[in-house]
Amino acid sequence: MLVALYILFIWNGPSLIASLLVLYNARKDLGCSRRNFLISILPTLINILLIFSLVVHMNYSIDGSPKVIGNAGFSQLLNVHAKITTMYWYILFMLSTFLVPFLILLSLVLKILKSYSVLISIYNLSFLISLLLMILLPSDFLNWWWD
Numbered sequence: 472m473l474v475a476l477y478i479l480f481i482w483n484g485p486s487l488i489a490s491l492l493v494l495y496n497a498r499k500d501l502g503c504s505r506r507n508f509l510i511s512i513l514p515t516l517i518n519i520l521l522i523f524s525l526v527v528h529m530n531y532s533i534d535g536s537p538k539v540i541g542n543a544g545f546s547q548l549l550n551v552h553a554k555i556t557t558m559y560w561y562i563l564f565m566l567s568t569f570l571v572p573f574l575i576l577l578s579l580v581l582k583i584l585k586s587y588s589v590l591i592s593i594y595n596l597s598f599l600i601s602l603l604l605m606i607l608l609p610s611d612f613l614n615w616w617w618d
Contacts, residue, residue: 511590515597518563519604521556526612528552536611540618567598 529536532549542550571591578588605613 507590508593511593512597514563514594515601518560518598519601521559522605522608525552525556526608529612536609537615538611540615563598567595571595 526536528549532546533544537544542553545553571594574584574591575588575595578584578591605616608616
């Protein structure tokens with residue numbers, strides 16, 4: 472987890488700062504409806520739901536978090552759940568690390584995309600919050616997750 476946070480903050484740090492600046496400058500007139508706000512945080516909400524439901528699924532299926540690296544002893548359904556959750560998290564992490572910084576820069580430079588800068592910034596910050604929420608997960612699960 473520390474490696475992922477390190478990569479996120481080092482590579483994505485400038486975009487996080489840009490996100491905060493965009494939101495600070497647009498605080499009076501965000502131009503963001505509730506619908507658009509929910510759409511921009513929806514991927515992160517799904518991510519949180521998948522991860523926390525995987526923890527619950529593991530607790531019921533194997534009586535806690537795995538003690539070994541890998542999926543040994545997982546039922547087929549738990550294995551599928553773990554793979555879907557891992558893949559979804561990986562896609563969001565890659566998007567947030569490599570694509571979002573460029574989208575924020577483009578949205579600040581190009582007038583056509585300027586209206587999307589707030590939504591991209593909200594998504595970016597919500598993904599960071601989801602990473603921080605992962606600290607609440609059991610340590611055995613986190614050891615399994617990051618290995």
